[in-house]
Amino acid sequence: MSHPNRLNINVENLAIGYKDRVICQNIDLKLASGELCAIVGVNGVGKSTLVRTLGNLQPKMNGEIQIAGENLGAFNMDQLAKILSVVLTEQPASKNLRVQELIALGRQPYTNWIGTLTQEDKRYIQTNLKAFLLEDLKQRKCHELSDGQLQRVLIARAAAQDTPVVLLDEPTTHLDLYHKVQILKMLQQLAHQSKKTIVFTTHEIDLAIQLCDKILILDGKTNPFGTPSDLIKQKHFEQLFPSDMVQFDSSSGSFKVKK
Ligand SMILES: Nc1ncnc2c1ncn2[C@@H]1O[C@H](COP(=O)(O)OP(=O)(O)OP(=O)(O)O)[C@@H](O)[C@H]1O
Numbered sequence: 001m002s003h004p005n006r007l008n009i010n011v012e013n014l015a016i017g018y019k020d021r022v023i024c025q026n027i028d029l030k031l032a033s034g035e036l037c038a039i040v041g042v043n044g045v046g047k048s049t050l051v052r053t054l055g056n057l058q059p060k061m062n063g064e065i066q067i068a069g070e071n072l073g074a075f076n077m078d079q080l081a082k083i084l085s086v087v088l089t090e091q092p093a094s095k096n097l098r099v100q101e102l103i104a105l106g107r108q109p110y111t112n113w114i115g116t117l118t119q120e121d122k123r124y125i126q127t128n129l130k131a132f133l134l135e136d137l138k139q140r141k142c143h144e145l146s147d148g149q150l151q152r153v154l155i156a157r158a159a160a161q162d163t164p165v166v167l168l169d170e171p172t173t174h175l176d177l178y179h180k181v182q183i184l185k186m187l188q189q190l191a192h193q194s195k196k197t198i199v200f201t202t203h204e205i206d207l208a209i210q211l212c213d214k215i216l217i218l219d220g221k222t223n224p225f226g227t228p229s230d231l232i233k234q235k236h237f238e239q240l241f242p243s244d245m246v247q248f249d250s251s252s253g254s255f256k257v258k259k
Pocket residue numbers: 018023041042043044045046047048049050
């Protein structure tokens with residue numbers, strides 16, 4: 001299900017929070033199909049809360065969220081499962097499943113009530129086992145995998161779900177630099193080649209600058225959003241952290257420790 005060049009996420013004046021407590025407001029985000037976007041910001045600013053709100057896992061406090069051209073609230077659960085997939089940091093309850101079985105769960109929105117897999121479902125599973133380098137691990141139980149391997153399985157499951165929008169909360173946590181880059185490059189490829197809109201939260205700002213098409217800097221005030229180069233030109237990264245410890249170097253697009 002790909003819709004080239006469509007505005008897949010349109011967020012205006014969004015406020016997020018819990019019960020009657022707004023934790024972040026004035027969030028605006030416009031993403032077309034094929035775009036990879038990182039959400040960055042300091043601990044506790046609301047990145048995970050935003051992903052959960054965009055994924056309809058908790059209510060918004062104010063503003064508009066349109067996914068694939070419709071208000072998020074207009075979808076029922078079955079429709080939503082074909083529009084967006086969400087990969088959260090919590091370990092899957094189904095870690096006792098084998099890799100292949102967990103990826104097959106991505107096809108649930110399309111299977112009948114007993115979950116019979118069609119040839120097409122099997123093709124999606126096989127394609128994503130291959131794309132995420134999981135063919136040799138397909139019979140392994142998920143609880144036997146490394147963090148990096150498990151993350152690849154979770155992303156493969158989302159890819160098998162084949163939704164125009166994929167949301168991920170901290171997909172690179174606990175990974176070494178090589179495997180962080182591997183995961184982000186896989187997300188970039190999934191966005192660009194399969195024309196999906198992919199949004200993920202991260203603390204890897206340097207990598208996000210190098211690999212993402214767009215970045216949302218959650219700062220709890222104006223929440224700048226744009227291409228990495230525009231955000232660098234407008235000096236938004238300089239203001240992200242107090243400058244006593246780290247400073248942003250716009251020439252290299254990375255943070256340096258202040259000595
Ligand atoms: N279930 C909850 N009920 C009430 N407040 C919550 C809940 N979960 C998180 N919060 C609060 O919401 C704020 C944002 O939390 P959130 O986890 O979204 O931040 P974050 O930017 O993802 O942080 P981190 O970078 O540390 O993962 C924090 O002040 C947090 O304490």
